[in-house]
Structure formats: structure tokens, C-alpha cells
Amino acid sequence: MSLWNWITETQVWRSIFRHKYPDNPRDQSLAVLSNVFLHLHPIKVKKSGVRMSFTWCMGGITFFLFLVETITGILLMFYYRPTVEWAFNDIKALRELAPLGIMRELHRWGAHLMVITVWLHMLRVFLTGSYKPPREFNWNVGVILLVLTLLLSFTGYLLPWDQLAVWAITVGTNMARATPFLGHEGPGASLLALGDVQIVTAGSDVRFALLSGTLVGPAALLRFYVLHCIAIPLAAGLLMAIHFWRVRKDGGISGPL
Amino acid sequence: MQYFEYVKYIIDGYILGPVTFFFLSVVGLAFMFVFRSWWTKGSVALTVLIGSTIFTFLSMSDPDFAAIVKKPDNIPIIIMLGSIGFCLWIAFRKMVINDQLIEKGLPTLEEQEVRKRVFCWPDLVYAEFLMLLLVTIFLLWWAIVIKAPLEEPAAASKTPNPSKAPWYFLGLQEMLVYYDPWLAGVIFPGMIVNGLMALPYFDLNPKGNGYYTFKERPFAIVTFLFGFIILWVLLILLGTFLRGPNWSFFGMYEYWDVHKLEALTNVNLSELFWNHLLEKPLPTNILLREAPGFILVIGYMAALPPLLANTIFRKIYVQIGFWRFNIMINLFLMMAALPIKMLLRWVFNLKYIVGIPEWFFNI
Numbered sequence: 001m002s003l004w005n006w007i008t009e010t011q012v013w014r015s016i017f018r019h020k021y022p023d024n025p026r027d028q029s030l031a032v033l034s035n036v037f038l039h040l041h042p043i044k045v046k047k048s049g050v051r052m053s054f055t056w057c058m059g060g061i062t063f064f065l066f067l068v069e070t071i072t073g074i075l076l077m078f079y080y081r082p083t084v085e086w087a088f089n090d091i092k093a094l095r096e097l098a099p100l101g102i103m104r105e106l107h108r109w110g111a112h113l114m115v116i117t118v119w120l121h122m123l124r125v126f127l128t129g130s131y132k133p134p135r136e137f138n139w140n141v142g143v144i145l146l147v148l149t150l151l152l153s154f155t156g157y158l159l160p161w162d163q164l165a166v167w168a169i170t171v172g173t174n175m176a177r178a179t180p181f182l183g184h185e186g187p188g189a190s191l192l193a194l195g196d197v198q199i200v201t202a203g204s205d206v207r208f209a210l211l212s213g214t215l216v217g218p219a220a221l222l223r224f225y226v227l228h229c230i231a232i233p234l235a236a237g238l239l240m241a242i243h244f245w246r247v248r249k250d251g252g253i254s255g256p257l
Numbered sequence: 258m259q260y261f262e263y264v265k266y267i268i269d270g271y272i273l274g275p276v277t278f279f280f281l282s283v284v285g286l287a288f289m290f291v292f293r294s295w296w297t298k299g300s301v302a303l304t305v306l307i308g309s310t311i312f313t314f315l316s317m318s319d320p321d322f323a324a325i326v327k328k329p330d331n332i333p334i335i336i337m338l339g340s341i342g343f344c345l346w347i348a349f350r351k352m353v354i355n356d357q358l359i360e361k362g363l364p365t366l367e368e369q370e371v372r373k374r375v376f377c378w379p380d381l382v383y384a385e386f387l388m389l390l391l392v393t394i395f396l397l398w399w400a401i402v403i404k405a406p407l408e409e410p411a412a413a414s415k416t417p418n419p420s421k422a423p424w425y426f427l428g429l430q431e432m433l434v435y436y437d438p439w440l441a442g443v444i445f446p447g448m449i450v451n452g453l454m455a456l457p458y459f460d461l462n463p464k465g466n467g468y469y470t471f472k473e474r475p476f477a478i479v480t481f482l483f484g485f486i487i488l489w490v491l492l493i494l495l496g497t498f499l500r501g502p503n504w505s506f507f508g509m510y511e512y513w514d515v516h517k518l519e520a521l522t523n524v525n526l527s528e529l530f531w532n533h534l535l536e537k538p539l540p541t542n543i544l545l546r547e548a549p550g551f552i553l554v555i556g557y558m559a560a561l562p563p564l565l566a567n568t569i570f571r572k573i574y575v576q577i578g579f580w581r582f583n584i585m586i587n588l589f590l591m592m593a594a595l596p597i598k599m600l601l602r603w604v605f606n607l608k609y610i611v612g613i614p615e616w617f618f619n620i
Contacts, residue, residue: 022379025376028376028378029376031378032376032377032378032382038377041381041382042377043376043377044375045374045380045381046370046371046373046374047370047371047373047374047375048366048367048468050375050384053347053351054367056347058344061392064392068393102400104405105403105405106396106400107405108405109399109405110396112332112336112424113336113392113396119341119485120340120341123341123344123345124344124348127352127478128367128465128468129466129467129468129470129474130467131456131457132463132465133457133466136458139453139456140454140457143450143453150425150426153423154423161410161411162406162407162408162410163408163409163410163411163412163415164408165411166411166413167416167421168421168422168423170420171420171421172422172423172426174438174442175429175438175441175442175443176442177438178439178443178617180439180443183439185617187439187616188616188618189617190616216413217413254467255367255371255466255467256466256467
């Protein structure tokens with residue numbers, strides 16, 4: 001009896017995997033059905049749907065990178081304090097003191113890569129007409145997920161609290177002060193007044209809400225940290241569940257039902 | 258190598274500028290559509306790949322070019338360009354093959370396999386696992402070779418010049434050259450998201466669902482790729498590599514000199530109309546002063562749609578009906594507003610069509 005056979009005969013192994021090695025249709029079905037992660041898939045899919053030249057695998061890579069970001073992000077949270085006093089020093093210490101420290105690199109390059117793969121995923125879905133009925137709703141979920149990916153990357157950009165971070169976020173959030181009606185330098189904002197009192201000012205407009213201040217300061221750092229680590233990932237996780245579930249309910253990744 | 262110095266000289270001195278960059282991009286995209294059956298051939302694509310790789314390597318010998326490209330946060334842009342080019346090549350190749358099959362009345366590559374179903378184990382899960390490994394290896398290699406950037410600690414009083422947003426928003430920042438922040442930073446990005454979300458509800462063309470094709474949906478593909486490739490990806494490229502201090506334009510191999518000055522002699526439409534055309538002073542009434550601009554903008558957004566519905570977009574109008582057509586055409590005109598304003602700027606030095614800085618209302 002080979003070692004493999006011995007292992008797969010043990011009670012421990014059989015308590016985890018309730019089927020034989022999947023080399024026949026029955027066990028191939030069971031392998032997918034009886035695994036909580038794999039049962040996201042149907043038992044069988046269209047041949048064209050597994051072709052790499054058709055899908056470019058970009059949706060799958062995006063999801064995988066989200067998982068990479070989650071794991072490396074959690075590890076980074078052990079070392080990082082989102083305060084003006086500590087943020088920069090913690091990142092610097094991470095670089096200089098943590099042995100074999102490439103967590104921050106993995107996190108940052110993974111994030112950039114995720115932005116690219118999510119765009120390519122959208123491009124593939126568009127070029128194969130996969131947004132057409134019955135997948136209009138799922139395309140919409142996907143568009144929101146794409147925006148959330150950009151927001152995740154944007155909020156994370158501030159956290160190292162170096163010149164690069166602060167000024168990129170300053171440039172980005174400066175746009176918000178020009179929001180029509182809601183930004184204090186936006187058209188129509190001056191119309192919103194009670195008598196002589198302006199309702200929309202630098203201290204009450206949409207940019208203030210975003211930064212919790214009139215400039216990128218301590219409150220903005222904390223706010224972006226919470227958005228980056230908790231709020232947006234939760235929203236993205238929820239939408240991803242819907243996104244993947246709808247792929248199956250809508251009859252696979254593309255093509256008419 | 259010294260021949261390449263001439264190439265650099267010609268590129269920077271005679272070819273590159275905001276105007277030529279945009280026109281060459283548009284011509285390139287048009288070339289991609291028209292000659293798609295030629296450039297998707299393996300030999301041509303390989304030549305382009307080798308050529309552009311050699312060109313990039315030669316360019317890296319230039320210290321000013323290398324300084325910008327080697328910035329850690331700019332490396333993703335190079336990866337993006339390569340991967341988008343590769344993916345477009347695959348897509349266009351399949352489009353060409355499928356269009357030929359459709360012409361002969363045969364099923365497309367994807368339709369040939371639509372009845373054929375395979376087990377997820379192993380066909381799908383193995384492919385996924387393999388991709389997962391490849392991405393992990395690539396990411397580890399990238400993380401080991403290139404350190405994540407960490408500049409000096411934040412200082413609110415030291416504004417870097419140029420100050421740039423993260424790279425994926427640099428297309429939007431480049432738009433600021435032509436439109437004020439309320440449009441370029443708020444309305445247009447909102448319209449991009451809204452337009453993408455509305456897309457399946459006004460594109461009622463049932464063809465091209467689940468397979469690559471160009472001939473069955475040329476308008477959708479040309480419009481989308483114009484927006485994605487030209488107005489998004491290539492503007493990012495322009496904003497990252499060719500915009501230096503004070504957001505001045507710099508050639509690929511040019512030193513980013515803080516003191517480079519570009520003459521700004523832009524004029525508003527109101528000045529062109531009242532001062533130059535009628536040879537009168539500007540009216541003091543704001544609305545009267547900006548009346549020509551308002552007429553143009555309202556005409557563009559309100560009068561053009563019915564005109565287009567009765568002429569070049571008649572077929573689409575009949576197919577999708579009044580409401581869907583209006584939503585589509587408004588998004589379309591919004592998108593076209595960017596290249597139109599670019600042209601107006603380059604030809605007439607036009608600053609604002611409607612310019613009311615008093616109300617922060619400039620178009």
C-alpha cells in the first residue's frame with residue numbers, strides 16, 4: 001500500500017474529503033459540490049468559459065489579489081498606527097527593522113496590479129458583450145466594484161504619510177471643493193444661504209466631510225484608515241458575494257442563457 | 258547609439274506635444290480598427306512587440322526618461338500598457354476570425370463550443386490554481402526587486418512641483434487643463450460611472466453576446482475603446498510621463514525644468530464675441546456677457562440630440578426609442594465634449610465657453 005493510499009484511507013482524511021480522488025465524473029462532481037470554496041463553481045461549465053484566451057482570467061486574478069491585499073493588509077495593521085505622530089515612523093521602521101520585510105511591497109504592488117486587472121476584466125466583459133441580457137444587473141455590480149477598487153487604492157495611498165501620499169491625496173480631494181452645490185468653490189453653492197449666512201463653506205462642504213477638516217490632517221488620516229481597512233473592504237466583500245452568485249444565476253460568465 | 262540621439266531629437270523637438278500626442282493616438286486607434294486583420298497577424302504583432310521593447314530599452318539610456326519611468330509608482334503604468342496591448346491583440350484577433358466565420362454563415366469560435374461542457378474539476382480549478390501560482394510568483398518577484406516608495410515625511414508647507422494624484426487618476430488631472438474642477442473632477446467622473454452603469458440598458462443590440470465580434474457592433478466598440486484607450490489610458494500616460502513642473506508639457510527625453518514657461522494667452526468666448534467680433538466692450542450684465550456661450554452649450558446639449566436622431570443616428574434612434582436615445586446621446590455628447598474643448602483650445606486658444614468666475618461656473 002503506497003503512502004498516498006494510506007493517507008487517504010485514514011479516518012481523518014475521510015472526515016474532510018468525502019469522495020475518492022476526482023478522476024471520474026462522480027468524484028469530479030463531488031469534489032466541487034462538497035467543498036465550500038469550490039462550490040462557488042457549477043459542476044460543469046461551457047468550454048469557451050474556461051479558455052484563457054477568452055476570459056484572460058482577469059476577474060479571477062482580481063479576486064485573488066483582493067485576498068492577497070486582505071492578508072498582507074492585516075499583517076501590516078500589526079505594525080501601523082494611523083496617527084500623524086506614528087504613521088510615517090511605523091512605515092519606516094517596517095522597512096528598516098522587519099526581517100525579510102516585503103509585506104508592504106506585496107501590498108502596494110498587489111494594489112496597483114488589482115487596479116490594472118479590474119480594468120482589463122471590464123474590457124473583456126465589454127468586448128465579449130457579456131453585459132447584455134441577462135447580465136445587466138451584474139455589470140452594474142461590477143462597475144461599483146471597480147469604483148470601490150479605485151477608492152480602496154486611493155484611501156490606502158494616504159497611509160504612509162509621506163510627501164508622496166499627502167500631496168497626491170490633497171490633489172485628489174481638492175476636486176471635491178468644486179462639487180456643484182455641495183463644495184464651497186462649486187457652482188451654485190453660493191445660492192444655498194439663509195439670509196446672509198452661507199450654508200456651504202470650507203468648514204461644511206463635501207470636502208470637509210471627506211477629510212474631516214479643511215486640509216489633509218490627522219482626522220483625514222484616521223478617516224481614510226477606517227475607510228481603507230474596514231468600510232470599503234466590507235462593502236466590496238458584500239458586493240463580490242452578489243457578483244459571483246449572480247454569475248451563476250445568470251447562466252455562466254457570458255453568452256445568452 | 259548616436260543614431261538614437263537623432264531619433265530622440267526628432268521625437269522631442271518635432272513630434273511630441275499635447276496636440277500631436279492626441280492626434281497620433283487617435284490616428285493609431287483608427288489604424289487599429291481599419292487594419293485589424295493585418296496587425297493581428299502573429300508576425301506583425303511580434304514585430305511591434307520587439308520594436309517597442311527595443312525602443313523602450315534604448316530610451317532607458319536617456320537619464321531624464323529613465324528617471325521618470327523608474328519611479329516605483331510609475332512601473333504599474335508600463336505593466337498596464339503591456340497587458341492592455343496584449344489583451345487587445347487577443348481580442349482583435351478573435352474578432353477578425355469570428356467576423357470571417359459569421360460572413361460565411363458559420364458559428365463563431367465561442368459558439369462552436371457552447372454546447373460542449375467540461376467538468377470544473379479539473380478543467381477550471383486547475384487553470385485557476387495555475388494562474389494563482391503565476392500571479393504569486395510575479396508579485397513576489399516584483400516585491401523583492403523593487404522597494405515601495407517612501408519619501409520625506411509629510412510637510413504641509415512644502416508643496417512638491419508637480420503635485421500629482423495617484424497614477425490611475427492622472428487622466429482626470431490632465432482634463433483639468435481643459436475644464437474646471439467641477440466638470441473634470443466631479444461631473445465627468447460621475448458621468449463615466451453613470452454611463453458605464455447605464456450601458457446595458459441602452460445598448461439593445463442583441464448581437465455580440467458572448468463572443469468577440471467587431472462587425473456586428475462597430476459603434477459600441479469604437480465609442481467604448483475611444484473612451485477607454487484615448488480618454489483614459491493615454492491621458493494617464495500623458496499626465497504621468499509628459500507633464501512636469503507647473504503641469505507644463507515636456508518631451509520624453511526632456512529635463513523637467515521648473516522654470517520652463519509656457520505662454521498662456523487663452524481668451525474666453527465672451528471676449529472673442531464682444532471684443533473681437535462686435536468690437537464692443539464686455540457687457541456688465543453677466544448673463545448677457547455669457548449669452549453666446551450659453552447658446553452654444555444649450556444648443557449642443559439640447560438641439561443636437563434631435564438633429565442627430567434624424568440624421569446619422571436615425572437607425573439607433575428607431576431601435577432604442579426616445580428615452581434610451583436621449584440618455585445615450587447625452588452621455589455621448591458629454592464624452593465628446595472633452596476632445597471638442599481640446600480642439601477649441603488648440604485652434605482658438607479658447608479658455609472658457611461660458612466663463613463666470615463670479616459664480617464658479619466656467620465651462
